[in-house]
Amino acid sequence: MGMLEGKVAIITGAAQGMGEKHAIRFVKEGAKVVVTDIKDEPGQALADKLGPNAIYMHLDVTSEEQWAAVVAKTEEVFGPVTTLVNNAGYGKFLPMDMLTSADFERHIKINYIGIVNGMKAVIPSMRKAGNGSIINISSVDGVRGASTGSAYCGAKHAVEGLTKSAAVEYGKENIRVNCINPGIIKTPMSEADADPALIEFLKQMEKGIPLGRRAEPEEVSGPVVFLASDDSSYVSGTSIIVDGGYICHI
Numbered sequence: 001m002g003m004l005e006g007k008v009a010i011i012t013g014a015a016q017g018m019g020e021k022h023a024i025r026f027v028k029e030g031a032k033v034v035v036t037d038i039k040d041e042p043g044q045a046l047a048d049k050l051g052p053n054a055i056y057m058h059l060d061v062t063s064e065e066q067w068a069a070v071v072a073k074t075e076e077v078f079g080p081v082t083t084l085v086n087n088a089g090y091g092k093f094l095p096m097d098m099l100t101s102a103d104f105e106r107h108i109k110i111n112y113i114g115i116v117n118g119m120k121a122v123i124p125s126m127r128k129a130g131n132g133s134i135i136n137i138s139s140v141d142g143v144r145g146a147s148t149g150s151a152y153c154g155a156k157h158a159v160e161g162l163t164k165s166a167a168v169e170y171g172k173e174n175i176r177v178n179c180i181n182p183g184i185i186k187t188p189m190s191e192a193d194a195d196p197a198l199i200e201f202l203k204q205m206e207k208g209i210p211l212g213r214r215a216e217p218e219e220v221s222g223p224v225v226f227l228a229s230d231d232s233s234y235v236s237g238t239s240i241i242v243d244g245g246y247i248c249h250i
């Protein structure tokens with residue numbers, strides 16, 4: 001029996017990168033999965049590949065209307081939501097004085113308000129299910145400062161506080177809320193879509209990782225599955241750092 005039998009999960013930003021790997025692993029573990037993203041073609045292709053236990057829906061996490069539609073469709077197709085992986089994210093890395101206020105707002109809208117919208121949308125559905133696990137994808141940049149990362153770090157730090165508050169508010173309803181804090185993971189965000197300055201910055205950072213390498217995205221899926229599963233039934237309001245030991249080294 002898979003670790004996620006009986007779970008009904010929504011994963012955001014799941015068309016590529018870590019979200020895609022989480023969706024693949026969730027289905028393997030027996031969950032029903034709603035793959036969501038703003039990139040419809042790869043998102044739909046992934047859901048098709050995953051078979052009858054997955055569907056795709058367009059979801060821009062900044063839109064409350066789209067969140068309502070996704071939760072309604074999830075309930076109709078698979079039943080009440082038990083699991084939410086708030087994975088969609090965005091990062092622009094430049095010195096603070098080179099970032100515009102629109103850049104800062106974009107980070108807050110996608111990386112923070114997007115998560116607020118998701119939690120507010122699924123909590124009534126989790127009440128119907130009688131339990132829930134919300135996994136907010138933060139970053140090592142949610143617990144440290146980083147040169148060129150002011151907008152990204154600020155938004156990810158906000159996710160940490162939000163997660164703890166939600167864990168306190170909803171614990172009595174059997175809804176757990178936690179963060180996963182990846183280090184450097186091989187995805188389009190840190191490779192194909194990253195600008196040369198970020199790639200150089202990450203190369204320097206990689207030298208300080210005790211495990212001596214970046215992670216494959218699948219290596220983050222294990223801790224996410226743990227938080228989604230009943231094996232973590234007494235884990236709430238915390239952050240699991242998945243960084244090859246980087247944070248303890250600095």
Ligand SMILES: NC(=O)c1ccc[n+]([C@@H]2O[C@H](COP(=O)([O-])OP(=O)(O)OC[C@H]3O[C@@H](n4cnc5c(N)ncnc54)[C@H](O)[C@@H]3O)[C@@H](O)[C@H]2O)c1
Nearest residue numbers: 013017018060061087088089139182184185187188189190
């Ligand atoms: N890659 C890393 O090294 C790293 C490290 C720490 C944390 N993270 C975090 O992990 C998460 C996943 O990152 P990734 O590396 O897989 O990135 P990625 O860029 O490969 O994938 C992110 C996905 O989010 C989607 N997305 C962007 N804006 C969206 C929006 N408004 N609504 C819905 N979807 C949207 C994108 O279309 C994309 O498919 C992010 O929250 C990121 O901040 C990544």
